[in-house]
Amino acid sequence: MAEEKKENKKGKNGILIVLLLLIFVGAGTFGGAYFFMSKNKASSPVIVQESFVEVGEIFVNLSDEGSKRYVKLNMSISYDKSNKDLAKEIEEKKVVIRDVAIFYIKSCKAKDFEPSNEVILKGELISRINQKLTTGVLKDIYISDIIVQ
Structure with missing residues (x-):
């Protein structure tokens, strides 16, 4: 029974780590996209006379x-x-x-x-x-x- 709790705890820890990793990657992707979009938005079009x-x-x-x-x-x-x-x-x-x-x-x-x-x-x-x-x-x-x- 103690072994089952250890395995169950390891499984929950693994799922928690995977979820944290997905959240971290998602936040990084969102942050990068936001930075890229805001940088492009700030540059005004070049008008050539x-x-x-x-x-x-x-x-x-x-x-x-x-x-x-x-x-x-x-x-x-x-x-x-x-x-x-x-x-x-x-x-x-x-x-x-x-x-x-x-x-x-x-x-x-x-x-x-x-x-x-x-x-x-x-x-x-x-x-x-x-x-x-x-x-x-x-x-x-x-x-x-x-x-x-």
Whole structure:
């Protein structure tokens, strides 16, 4: 009978230890999640102010086969206003940026200028221009006027 009480006591102690361990792990998980969430909540979103540079009017033939198609557009590029080095580099490389834009647009077809392809067109153009820049990257490209004929 004394042995049964000892075994019963050991079983209760084991259950108590397991419960305490679960409570401890749960409290630690909750504390970690709370700390992580409060840390992320405290950080405010970074707002980047844009500056703009006009690339100018581009008027080129398109690469459509079997027909003479062309595009005429006015384009501007944007970059982070706080990056003064990039602003200077863009002014110095304006001719290069315009050249990249012209040769990329010449390789396009009329269907590339449809609204459904706008994201692809702008993304590829940004990527090609960014390859020529060393002090930062462009944020976006804005087309103010466009005629595809």
